[in-house]
Amino acid sequence: MHRKTLFASLLASSALALAVSTPALADKHDRAEQAIAAAEAKIHTAESIGTSTEAPRATAEARAALATAKEALKSGHKSDAIATAIRAQALADTAIGQLQHSKDQAVANAQADQREGVAAAQNQAAAAQQQAVTAQQQAAEANSRADAAQQSAATSAADAASARAAATLAAQTPPAQVETTTTTSQPATTVHRSTKKVVRRTTTAPVTTVVVPSSQVTTTTKVTQP
Numbered sequence: 172m173h174r175k176t177l178f179a180s181l182l183a184s185s186a187l188a189l190a191v192s193t194p195a196l197a198d199k200h201d202r203a204e205q206a207i208a209a210a211e212a213k214i215h216t217a218e219s220i221g222t223s224t225e226a227p228r229a230t231a232e233a234r235a236a237l238a239t240a241k242e243a244l245k246s247g248h249k250s251d252a253i254a255t256a257i258r259a260q261a262l263a264d265t266a267i268g269q270l271q272h273s274k275d276q277a278v279a280n281a282q283a284d285q286r287e288g289v290a291a292a293q294n295q296a297a298a299a300q301q302q303a304v305t306a307q308q309q310a311a312e313a314n315s316r317a318d319a320a321q322q323s324a325a326t327s328a329a330d331a332a333s334a335r336a337a338a339t340l341a342a343q344t345p346p347a348q349v350e351t352t353t354t355t356s357q358p359a360t361t362v363h364r365s366t367k368k369v370v371r372r373t374t375t376a377p378v379t380t381v382v383v384p385s386s387q388v389t390t391t392t393k394v395t396q397p
Contacts, residue, residue: 233262
């Protein structure tokens, strides 16, 4: 919007300045007044779009040149008034150019900052996504360890329950009755006997051997479950 207003004002001021610089039947007094009016219009346009803030030096010089042109015209120095008024227009153009450059630079800086902000936001989003993936992996590992620990605890609990059940069953079962019977057999001895008879011829009777079986001990154990 400011740029459109600026261009329209510049066109009007330039047209007025062109009319002043074009030879005409008017005398120098009229030409000086036209030059002063064109300079004043251009300075007013510059100030209305902000040159007093963005280009204060050029704007002040343009305003001072305009005042000098008016004084020169009052003093009858028509040629000086025309030249000074044209210089005031040039200073106003300078102020407008500086303002436009500042605005263009501000727009470029804003666009650069926006691009940097977008890039930084994208980097932060990528980092956050990577952190989320890492957190998910760590959570999965933690869940796996928790499941393993829970399974181990369940196994230990089952083993403990089995041990308690076995102990309870052992405590409730009376001890087995053991009956031991020992049988002893007397040993047999072997007796060697010799019988001699006196006859006309001396002969030796056959030897009779009696075998007595050796002693035997038999132990019988009988276990009776209740």
